[in-house]
Amino acid sequence: MTHLVSVAQLVHLQRSAEHGTSPAVRLLDVRWRLDSPEGRPEYVRSHLPGAVYVDLEHELAHRSQPEDGRYPLPEITDLERAARSWGLHDGDVVVAYDDNWSVPAARLWWVLRRAGVAVRVLDGGIRSWVAEGLPVESGDVRPAIGTATLRDEATLRDEGTLQDGPVPPEREMRELKMNEVEAFLDGGVLLDVRTPEQYNGARTTGAPVAGHIPGAVNLPAMAAVTGDGRLQHPDVLRRIFASAGITADTLVAVYCSSGVAAMHSALALEHAGIRARVYVGSWSQWSNTRGRPVAIGILPSGRLSTV
Incomplete structure (x- = not known):
């Protein structure tokens, strides 16, 4: 489609x-x-x-x-x-x-x-x-x-009428729940599409704590957009996502600050031929949940603390 x-x-x-x-x-x-x-x-x-x-x-x-x-x-x-x-x-x-x-x-x-x-x-x-x-x-x-x-x-799955026809469950365009995030990281790439300053903890943008989900890789959403607001060509997008370790065979999920920009990145991934799940709660949920681990710094593992 x-x-x-x-x-x-x-x-x-x-x-x-x-x-x-x-x-x-x-x-x-x-x-x-x-x-x-x-x-x-x-x-x-x-x-x-x-x-x-x-x-x-x-x-x-x-x-x-x-x-x-x-x-x-x-x-x-x-x-x-x-x-x-x-x-x-x-x-x-x-x-x-x-x-x-x-x-x-x-x-x-x-x-x-x-x-x-x-x-x-x-x-x-x-x-x-x-x-x-x-x-x-x-x-x-x-x-x-x-x-x-x-x-x-x-219901769509039961009817066999999911968009684009039947796909394996792990490739469905499903929401990633907060309690599934850490298990997902065992076999997939979790993409944090906020700005580098938000990812590394220099800015909070209204969240109670700064940082990122441990193990998440940073690739800002706007990397997929040209200067006139259009999405990059699929070949260019595939190169951009490859820089974050993502190919057509990669299981990938996306999150942002509030669950809006993440869906733009899901669209860009789809345009490149890569199906992604979205963690809709994103950082606004993770950072408001006591006991969740937080990483600070430019590396996925970062310096760990908790909410």
Whole structure:
């Protein structure tokens, strides 16, 4: 399955839909930043024609306790209700975009894809659309309620309808739980995609303690992005991930500060042909759980302490 679309490909899909030769295209605007999470004002000012705003913090996550992490996954019933409010129907071509290097759009990609929805990310986001001289509109789009049916991963597995067909259990796009992390490290690579300063403990960015999960390898998420916000070519991505000891045969899981940027790295890995799991709780959960080991420094083993 294609996980990214270019502007030219999106325009082609839209024209095909207009002529009745392909399914309807649903555009979802996931404007969000960690330091400015309310993206609706930017969306209302300017968005792709027909795009519907998605609230990452309230529709792609649910609020819980600090020990659950900053952005736990939404319940499948809540996600289905949100998807229908965006006007989604089964079989639609869903394309997500943002104005933040495709990081929040990747969150929607990962969350919807594991619920059985075929969704793609507009490479380069709204900036790439505007750069082609294509029109934008203002205001708020309120679509008619859709009828999409979402299913949790266990149901999809039982039905044999996981995205991309049957894959071995260790290759499924499953969430990595906190209690699975240390065992995963025995045979896989745990990728910390925060900045080097966050990884080595020089910065905390709001977490109660600094450092990284012992054994995790650092590779910042933005290493996968070009200067104009697009993902690197798959060949380039494979070289980048190889520098962290990751190849197509590697079992890999990803974490970040809050579980958003990690899904962007999962998208980049998928674009390179490498399936990754995501530790959704990420550092925001690990650092809020008493007794968890913490490593300080530039090496995966680091100088050990505990939360």
